[in-house]
Amino acid sequence: MEKNIECFHEATFIDQNGHPRTSRVPVVQELARQGLNYLPKRFVSVNHNDPIESSTVQHVSTTLPIINVAKLRSGSEPDEGRVEELAKLASVVKEWGLFLVTEHGIGSDILNGVKDVVKGFFGLSFQEKKQCVGSYVSVDNMGYGRNFVKSEDQPLDWIDRLTIKAAPAPKGGVKELNVWPQRPPNFRQVIENYVEEARNVLDELLIALAEALALESHVFLKHFDSNNSEINVRINYYPPCPRPDLALGITPHTDASALTLLMQFETTGGLQILKDRKWLTVPWTDDALLVNVGDLLEIMSNGRLKSPWHRVVTQMNVERFSAALFYNPPSRAEIEPEPIEDLVPEDGGFKKVVVSDYLQHSYAISPTKEKQAILYAKV
Numbered sequence: 001m002e003k004n005i006e007c008f009h010e011a012t013f014i015d016q017n018g019h020p021r022t023s024r025v026p027v028v029q030e031l032a033r034q035g036l037n038y039l040p041k042r043f044v045s046v047n048h049n050d051p052i053e054s055s056t057v058q059h060v061s062t063t064l065p066i067i068n069v070a071k072l073r074s075g076s077e078p079d080e081g082r083v084e085e086l087a088k089l090a091s092v093v094k095e096w097g098l099f100l101v102t103e104h105g106i107g108s109d110i111l112n113g114v115k116d117v118v119k120g121f122f123g124l125s126f127q128e129k130k131q132c133v134g135s136y137v138s139v140d141n142m143g144y145g146r147n148f149v150k151s152e153d154q155p156l157d158w159i160d161r162l163t164i165k166a167a168p169a170p171k172g173g174v175k176e177l178n179v180w181p182q183r184p185p186n187f188r189q190v191i192e193n194y195v196e197e198a199r200n201v202l203d204e205l206l207i208a209l210a211e212a213l214a215l216e217s218h219v220f221l222k223h224f225d226s227n228n229s230e231i232n233v234r235i236n237y238y239p240p241c242p243r244p245d246l247a248l249g250i251t252p253h254t255d256a257s258a259l260t261l262l263m264q265f266e267t268t269g270g271l272q273i274l275k276d277r278k279w280l281t282v283p284w285t286d287d288a289l290l291v292n293v294g295d296l297l298e299i300m301s302n303g304r305l306k307s308p309w310h311r312v313v314t315q316m317n318v319e320r321f322s323a324a325l326f327y328n329p330p331s332r333a334e335i336e337p338e339p340i341e342d343l344v345p346e347d348g349g350f351k352k353v354v355v356s357d358y359l360q361h362s363y364a365i366s367p368t369k370e371k372q373a374i375l376y377a378k379v
């Protein structure tokens, strides 16, 4: 029935003259459902004359060491396995800015539940999806719709997404940005369970990362608190794309978060990072979760850790889902970079920033051609 209806997301932004504008963006899932066999102009984003943009290395021989979170948990005995795992973590996170984790303790029932509700949501028709999310028009980059639409003429990503503020719980008097979908009916419950399990793992990883860098255990975790830390969940859906050579699923960016926890399903092979000036497909095995360093952790660590510049490519006959959980300190927290003794970093290091100021800045200037938002926090 919907076949002939044109489906649009409405993305609001402030134009160059400071006026609010709403752009109607075609819903890529519906384009794919209609079996579109060409790429509409607005989605052409890869410039093949640019040596870096077209530098995709599809088959990587490198494998990414997988971090066993159970081994990072301190036991009662001095533990060689833990020391070894911390060394492995230090090496992989410094080289890649991201790492894979297994044995994290999040049960497969919870992970499968997430997959089911996400597929259930995206399995609905466009009209059903619109009706069942509380706030449809994209507000503050939240809700069902698009990321970072700032003008009518910017290249658009081949993605549909749903972004939800999952924590902290809204306080009395503050109107909740109600974007939890009502369907599938257990969506909220399942995602909230996952978020709470994930929070524990991320807290453990913040301790492990500090120790891996030979810092005091709580230098990163001290900025977080379970009542007020922010967790945003973004569900990304990349439908099959008629021209993967011309369209991107997500334009290059860093995550503004402290840490991002990612799961992918249905297919692998979409996520790439820029490494040694080449785009490299992240060798991400299906069943592992992926953790990446965000800008806020780069700042807290005073540049010891770097948020990777990454993008998502599209694929021809397959659909891919990912669920990204962005973990941030409380929005009013002021984060202070961990000093580096003896050594003034060549570029001067980072200064204190208020979390919400940084996030707002990053949102306001994104998307950018290069890693730029973080300059806001440089000395």
Ligand SMILES: O=C(O)CCC(=O)C(=O)O
Residues within 6 Å of the ligand: 234, 236, 250, 255, 262, 264, 270, 271, 310, 311, 312, 321, 322, 324
């Ligand atoms: O889909 C992915 O693998 C990555 C998604 C991503 O980079 C993001 O949501 O920020």
Ligand SMILES: [Fe+2]
Residues within 6 Å of the ligand: 253, 254, 255, 310
């Ligand atoms: Fe990202």
